[in-house]
Amino acid sequence: MHMSDALISPAVAAVTGAVALSLIAVAIRRVGQRSAEESLHHKHTLLPLMGIMGAFVFASQMINFTIPGTGSSGHLVGGVLLAAMLGPWAGFLTLSGVLLIQCLVFADGGFLALGCNIINMAAISCLVAYPIIFRNMMMPNATVKRITILSITTSVVALVFGAVAVTLETTLSGVTMLPMRQFLVYMVAIHLAVGIGEGIATAAVLLVVRRYRPDLIVDNITSPRRHHNTGRVLTLFAIAALIIGASFSWLASSKPDGLEWSIEQVSNGEALTTPDTRYHAAAADIVEQTALMPDYNTSLAGILGSGAIILVVFLATYLFHPRHRRWPTD
Amino acid sequence: MQALYALDEVERTARRRSSLKQIDARAKAIVTIVFLCTMLSMPIDRLSELMLFTIYPLLAARMGGMNYAAMVRNSLLVAPFAALIALPNIFYDRVPMFLVGELVITRGWISLVSIILRGVLSVQAVMVWIGSTGTYQSVRALQRLGMPSLFASQIFLTMRYIRLIIDQALQMRRARDARSFGRQSYPLRLWAMLVGELLLRSVKRGEAIGYAMAARGFESSMPAIALHYQDRWQRRDTLYTILCSTTLILIRILHLSERIF
Numbered sequence: 046m047h048m049s050d051a052l053i054s055p056a057v058a059a060v061t062g063a064v065a066l067s068l069i070a071v072a073i074r075r076v077g078q079r080s081a082e083e084s085l086h087h088k089h090t091l092l093p094l095m096g097i098m099g100a101f102v103f104a105s106q107m108i109n110f111t112i113p114g115t116g117s118s119g120h121l122v123g124g125v126l127l128a129a130m131l132g133p134w135a136g137f138l139t140l141s142g143v144l145l146i147q148c149l150v151f152a153d154g155g156f157l158a159l160g161c162n163i164i165n166m167a168a169i170s171c172l173v174a175y176p177i178i179f180r181n182m183m184m185p186n187a188t189v190k191r192i193t194i195l196s197i198t199t200s201v202v203a204l205v206f207g208a209v210a211v212t213l214e215t216t217l218s219g220v221t222m223l224p225m226r227q228f229l230v231y232m233v234a235i236h237l238a239v240g241i242g243e244g245i246a247t248a249a250v251l252l253v254v255r256r257y258r259p260d261l262i263v264d265n266i267t268s269p270r271r272h273h274n275t276g277r278v279l280t281l282f283a284i285a286a287l288i289i290g291a292s293f294s295w296l297a298s299s300k301p302d303g304l305e306w307s308i309e310q311v312s313n314g315e316a317l318t319t320p321d322t323r324y325h326a327a328a329a330d331i332v333e334q335t336a337l338m339p340d341y342n343t344s345l346a347g348i349l350g351s352g353a354i355i356l357v358v359f360l361a362t363y364l365f366h367p368r369h370r371r372w373p374t375d
Numbered sequence: 376m377q378a379l380y381a382l383d384e385v386e387r388t389a390r391r392r393s394s395l396k397q398i399d400a401r402a403k404a405i406v407t408i409v410f411l412c413t414m415l416s417m418p419i420d421r422l423s424e425l426m427l428f429t430i431y432p433l434l435a436a437r438m439g440g441m442n443y444a445a446m447v448r449n450s451l452l453v454a455p456f457a458a459l460i461a462l463p464n465i466f467y468d469r470v471p472m473f474l475v476g477e478l479v480i481t482r483g484w485i486s487l488v489s490i491i492l493r494g495v496l497s498v499q500a501v502m503v504w505i506g507s508t509g510t511y512q513s514v515r516a517l518q519r520l521g522m523p524s525l526f527a528s529q530i531f532l533t534m535r536y537i538r539l540i541i542d543q544a545l546q547m548r549r550a551r552d553a554r555s556f557g558r559q560s561y562p563l564r565l566w567a568m569l570v571g572e573l574l575l576r577s578v579k580r581g582e583a584i585g586y587a588m589a590a591r592g593f594e595s596s597m598p599a600i601a602l603h604y605q606d607r608w609q610r611r612d613t614l615y616t617i618l619c620s621t622t623l624i625l626i627r628i629l630h631l632s633e634r635i636f
Contacts, residue, residue: 047456049453049456049457049494049497049498050411050415050493050494050497050498051415051453051457051461051490051491051492051493051494051495051497052457052460052490052494053415054415054416055411055412055415055416058415069523069526070523073523073525073526076525077525090581090582090585090586091585092525092528092529092532092585093532093581093582093584093585093588094578094581094582094585095529095532095533096529096531096532096533096535096536096581097532097533097536097540097577097578097580097581097584098577098578098581099529099532099533099536100533100536100537100539100540100541100577101540101573101574101577103533103537103540103541104537104540104541104543104544104573104577105544105570105573105574121570138525138526138529139529139533141526142526142529142530142533143533145514145530146510146530146533146534146537148501149501149505149510149513149514150382150385150505150510152449152450152452152453152498152501152502155411155494155497155498155501156407156408156411156497156500156501157408157411157412157415157497215460219419220419220460220461220490221460221461221463221464222463222464222467222468222483222486223460223463223464223467224467227463245563246563246566246567246570249563249564249566249567249570249571250567250570250571250574252567252571253567253568253570253571253572253574253575254571254574254575257571257575258575258578261578
């Protein structure tokens with residue numbers, strides 16, 4: 046996911062750099078405030094802990110685990126883990142520092158592309174995916190299953206949104222001629238798989254930490270700090286889905302889909318006409334009466350389609366959501 | 376292990392005495408940024424003009440006593456990902472640019488080579504800067520150019536602990552390898568125990584260091600100004616910055632390769 050300088054234009058670098066710098070400024074203020082409010086123990090150990098956690102992310106990447114059934118191996122990336130152990134802002138700052146060192150010392154990611162990399166990897170995982178999904182949906186004394194599912198979901202969302210950001214930044218830079226839709230499909234597909242591996246690794250480490258040092262985890266895996274807020278998460282997802290649906294619907298191709306193309310080939314390019322029988326006329330009448338969007342435009346369809354998906358997901362989560370009482374509380 | 380080698384290599388190179396090493400780290404940082412901005416703003420179909428930018432890392436590496444061939448080898452590591460993104464250009468951009476014998480070279484091919492060159496040159500520019508300065512002085516320079524002290528301190532601490540933690544990780548991996556008969560990776564359960572243990576040891580060490588630093592009066596960030604001899608900006612730094620920046624800007628705006636060739 047580390048973007049090289051070769052893939053971005055100075056304009057995109059300037060905008061993303063400005064956004065990343067603003068986020069770093071906010072993070073520094075938030076970490077400073079937190080440091081002042083914390084107990085003496087945390088006050089003195091927060092900065093060294095951030096440094097050592099950054100170094101840990103480096104070191105842990107040297108130890109690989111086997112991905113079952115694929116013959117390949119993976120390693121920890123660390124965004125969600127850092128956020129869970131240091132808090133979102135301190136985690137973001139730590140990961141940004143790690144990215145800067147990777148860029149300067151290991152030539153991993155460009156110096157001018159640092160703003161892009163900070164947004165794609167640190168900001169999206171620590172400041173977007175983690176607070177919205179993991180922290181909000183975590184329960185006191187959560188089960189292994191819940192921690193695993195939330196870790197995987199958070200990591201997948203973080204990586205997929207990161208991949209979308211990479212696609213947007215590269216396309217806006219005008220570097221690749223690959224149509225954005227295809228580029229997006231490749232990137233999302235690859236990072237979906239990577240996200241699952243990252244989620245499993247994060248969950249595995251979090252479970253070990255919870256077992257031996259539960260005090261190190263900042264959020265409510267172990268203590269009833271705040272009640273979860275599924276409604277807020279669903280609302281945020283709904284807004285995100287609507288925005289994505291509306292803004293990406295222009296990517297929808299005006300060319301025929303697979304079935305239409307096949308029919309065109311069979312009929313030598315002539316559009317098929319409806320036989321003029323009274324059965325067909327009656328059927329067409331029913332379709333016109335019941336169709337939601339008979340002559341739709343793509344943006345409206347995007348919004349309505351997203352809305353329909355949200356409704357289905359909401360109903361599914363409502364129907365299949367287990368009762369809160371199943372998780373023990375203190 | 377490679378990370379440790381890379382770190383050592385950077386610091387070893389940075390300790391060598393050279394004319395580039397004498398230049399202030401801030402001047403080198405500014406020139407690197409100017410180089411990246413001018414080089415990356417060049418349209419990707421202007422390969423000949425982009426090639427002129429090779430002059431900077433080549434000369435700077437010479438000034439810094441660095442092995443340019445090794446630098447090229449290391450910088451080529453970024454080429455595959457850049458090439459992967461640029462590869463579709465061959466198929467989508469078939470506008471013919473020139474002929475090599477009977478072979479038609481399209482704009483797609485030009486942009487592919489151009490994108491790889493951009494990636495390689497940008498890595499080389501950063502290598503020249505860090506290789507002639509060292510990581511500590513480079514971050515110090517960024518701090519003096521405006522990077523917040525807390526962020527810089529966190530980076531210093533991360534860099535300082537990387538060796539310790541990597542050393543710890545290597546010990547643990549060696550111990551595990553000795554009992555695993557040549558296995559390269561481990562089942563998730565075993566991996567989680569290894570990495571979890573590494574994390575717990577790291578945190579314990581971090582807490583101990585935090586208390587030790589607090590006992591010596593450390594107050595959450597390092598000051599931006601240190602009384603080092605090297606930190607003083609001199610006339611040669613101004614000269615180096617102006618000379619390099621002007622040359623790079625001229626290469627960018629004057630289209631020199633078109634005029635010369």
